[in-house]
Amino acid sequence: MAVSTTKRKYSLVGENTILALQRGLAEATWYTSPVPKEQLRELLERRDGPALRDTILWFALLIASGVSGYALWKAGSWWAVIPFMVYGAVYATSSDSRWHESGHGTAFKTDWMNNVLYEIASFMDMRESVPWRWSHVRHHSDTIIVGRDPEIVFPRPPDIRGLLLGFFSLRTIPLYFRHVLLHAAGRLTPEEKTYVPESEYGKTFLRARIYLLIYAAVIGLAIYQRSLLPLMFVGLPQLYGAWLLPIYAHPQHAGLAENVLDHRLNCRTVYMNGLNRFLYWNMNYHVEHHMFPLVPYHNLQRLHELVKADMPTPYRNLFEAWRELVPAVLRQVKDPSYYVERRLPTPTLSPEVPHGPRILTAKGRVVNGWLEVCVSGFLKPEDVVRFDHAGKTYAIYRTLDGRLYATDGLCTHAGAHLALGFVKGTLIECPKHNGRFDFTDGSPQRKPVCVALQTFPAKEHDGKIFLQLTPSGENREGLGRQGDAVSGPLKVAAAA
Ligand code: FES
Numbered sequence: 001m002a003v004s005t006t007k008r009k010y011s012l013v014g015e016n017t018i019l020a021l022q023r024g025l026a027e028a029t030w031y032t033s034p035v036p037k038e039q040l041r042e043l044l045e046r047r048d049g050p051a052l053r054d055t056i057l058w059f060a061l062l063i064a065s066g067v068s069g070y071a072l073w074k075a076g077s078w079w080a081v082i083p084f085m086v087y088g089a090v091y092a093t094s095s096d097s098r099w100h101e102s103g104h105g106t107a108f109k110t111d112w113m114n115n116v117l118y119e120i121a122s123f124m125d126m127r128e129s130v131p132w133r134w135s136h137v138r139h140h141s142d143t144i145i146v147g148r149d150p151e152i153v154f155p156r157p158p159d160i161r162g163l164l165l166g167f168f169s170l171r172t173i174p175l176y177f178r179h180v181l182l183h184a185a186g187r188l189t190p191e192e193k194t195y196v197p198e199s200e201y202g203k204t205f206l207r208a209r210i211y212l213l214i215y216a217a218v219i220g221l222a223i224y225q226r227s228l229l230p231l232m233f234v235g236l237p238q239l240y241g242a243w244l245l246p247i248y249a250h251p252q253h254a255g256l257a258e259n260v261l262d263h264r265l266n267c268r269t270v271y272m273n274g275l276n277r278f279l280y281w282n283m284n285y286h287v288e289h290h291m292f293p294l295v296p297y298h299n300l301q302r303l304h305e306l307v308k309a310d311m312p313t314p315y316r317n318l319f320e321a322w323r324e325l326v327p328a329v330l331r332q333v334k335d336p337s338y339y340v341e342r343r344l345p346t347p348t349l350s351p352e353v354p355h356g357p358r359i360l361t362a363k364g365r366v367v368n369g370w371l372e373v374c375v376s377g378f379l380k381p382e383d384v385v386r387f388d389h390a391g392k393t394y395a396i397y398r399t400l401d402g403r404l405y406a407t408d409g410l411c412t413h414a415g416a417h418l419a420l421g422f423v424k425g426t427l428i429e430c431p432k433h434n435g436r437f438d439f440t441d442g443s444p445q446r447k448p449v450c451v452a453l454q455t456f457p458a459k460e461h462d463g464k465i466f467l468q469l470t471p472s473g474e475n476r477e478g479l480g481r482q483g484d485a486v487s488g489p490l491k492v493a494a495a496a
Contacts, residue, residue: 006336006337007156007157007336008146008155008156008336009146009147010146010147010152010155011147011191012147012148012150012191012194012195013190013191013194014147015147016146016147017147017148017194018147019147020142020145020146020147020148020259023259025142025145025148025259025261026141026142026145026148027141027142027414027415028142028261029261030143030261030262030263030291031261031262031263031264031291032291032292032420033264033291033307033310033311034310035292035303035306035307036306039306040292040295040306041383041422043292043295043296043299043302043303043306044294044295044296044299044422045299046106046108046109046296046424047109047296047298048108048109048110048113050296050297050298051101051102051107051108051113051117051296051297051298052108052113054278054281055098055107055117057278058090058094058098061086061090062087062090062091064083065083065084065086065087065090066083066087066233068080068083069083069084069087069232070229073229073232074229084232084240085240085241087232087233087237087241088236088237088240088241088242089241089243089244089279090241090279091124091237091241092124092125092169092237092238092241092242092244092245093241093242093243093244093245093248093279093280094279094280094281095120095121095122095124095125096121096125096245096249097279097280097281097283097297098117098120098121098125098281099117099118099121099122099125099127099129099132100136100281100283101281101296101297102114102115102117102118102121103118103122103132103133103136104293104434105429105434105436105446106293106294106295106296106297106434107281107296107297111446118133123211123214124237125238126169126172126173126176126238127176128176128179128180128183128204128207128208128211129207130196130200130203130204130207131179131183131188131192131196131200131204133447133448134195134196134197134200134448135150135151135192135195135196136151137195137433137448138150138151138195139151140290140293140432140433141414141432141433143253143263143266143267143290144253144256144257144258144259144260144266145258145259146258146259150191150195152253152258153249153250153253153254154250154253154254154255154329154332156258156332156336156337157332157333157334157336158329158332158333160329160330160333163246163250163329166242166246167242167243167246168239168240168242168243169238169239169242170239172238173238173239179208180208180211180212181208181212182208183204183205183207183208184205184208184209184211184212186205188201188204197448197450199450214234215234215235218230218231218233218234218235219231219235244279247318247322248272248276248279248280248283248284248318249283250322250325251268251270251284251286251315251318251321251322251325252267252268252283252286253266253267253268253286254325254328254329255324255325255328255329255332255339255340256268256339256340256342257339257340257341257342258339262344263287263290263291264287264291264310264311264312264342264344265341265342265344267286267287267289267290268286268287268314268315268321269284269285269286269287269288269304269311269314269315270284270286270314270315270317270318270320270321271284271314271315271316271317272284272317272318276318281297282297282298282300282301283297285300285301285303285304287311287312288300288303288304288307291307292431293431293432293433293434294421294422294429294431294434309345310345310347311345312342312343312344312345313343324340325340328340367461367466369468369469369470370459370461370466370467370468371389371466371467371468371469372464372465372466373385373387373396373458373464373465373466373467374387374464374465375463375464375465376460376463376464376465377463378465379396379397379398379404379465380398381398381399381400381401381402382398382399382400382423382424382425383397383398383423384396384397384398384418384419384421384423384428384439385419386409386417386418386419386420387406387409387467388409389467389469390469392408392409393408393409393410393417394406394407394408394409394456394467395407395408395409395417395418395419395428395439396458396465396467397423397428397439397458399425399426400425404458404459404460404465405426405439405440405455405458406455406456406457406458406467407428407437407439407442407453407454407455407456408442408453408454411430411432411435411437411449411453412444412449412450412451412452412453413430413432413433413435413448413449413450413451414432414433416430416431416432416433417431418430418431418437418453423439426438426439426440427439427445429446430449433448434446435447435448435449436449437449437452437453439453439455440455441455442454442455454471454472455471455472456468456469456470456471456472457470457472
């Protein structure tokens, strides 16, 4: 059988980028498994408890192994190898899942805790916190889309030598420092400029300079003490402790399909024991995470139970996943067109309405310029519905105390339907990249969203919800504030 040996081009500024855009593979709509709305709402609930417990335990492990390693090293004992093995793996491997979860803003309910953990874990994992945040946003938009995804670890044909060196970060460390130096000098690569917004350049340069200062201080201390010991705590763990990360992380996507808009075909879910899931913060449920990035890590196992009938068979353990990926990757060296085809189950529910019947259209009644949307009971407290009218999509929200608000239905970042997002207080969190808006005024509250949503007055009258199609702030005379109850009789006018 003839095989294709063509080397694919993964540049983010090359011909495949143009092709991906032309084929509609960039910022596209991806398949979502059906999950009953109420159950999904429960899973989206944020808590501080699980991540506080796991973070305290994580730091306790680092401190205990670090102190033991320090004491044994100072005593001149080779037994120091054992605690440093633990320290290195916990430092360099587990930091990866920590920046990841806190970067999504789903680890803690309290956002400053997410931000603190994100900065610390990114530094430990040798990821530059600012450009990496944006790189990961793109990875979620365009997962394994050639020419768009900056985080494809297994290009075709794969670089086997580079992959082996990766077990000791020997490929990533030089690349990392090259980028840090470039950023510290006030520059970005052309590829980075395709996903890092200009407003973030200053922060990127500042972080890079801070990183260099920290490394300079640690190296200075090592020279002063004439000892490698300070570097064993910062810097070198990436060399001697990162070996565990590829074991966990390579099964995520290696050997699977490129350029598909279904995470079930390009991600793996692999069962792991409790210890591995603690170290990896449940990222073994990788299909579920990509499909529902709003769900916190501590709920992924429950989410898996809800969607597993709609998923390819999960791998029983890491060994089973590696037993598939090693031959697949080796085969791709000779035949870059080869990939592992995951078998999808027969659909049992319509994928058109993934979270229940939430798409509303106009009922046809206009009352004093207000368009009837639905009966009041349809929109529960702290919830959102999608409303489509005249080719435009709106999102209508109800707060816990019953006030109504309405905004554009599509996220200003990459056009995801906000009605599939998560309402908490007066915030709507976008289902695609966890960006947040205050829906009372449309203002952006969490990156990657930077542009405000347009808002519209919404009202309740006579057991029905009505929407005013003139944006808030325009032609508002006599309408009252958004969120107010409508008073007085309304005159029913002609259908829209
Ligand atoms: Fe990216 Fe909404 S589409 S945050």
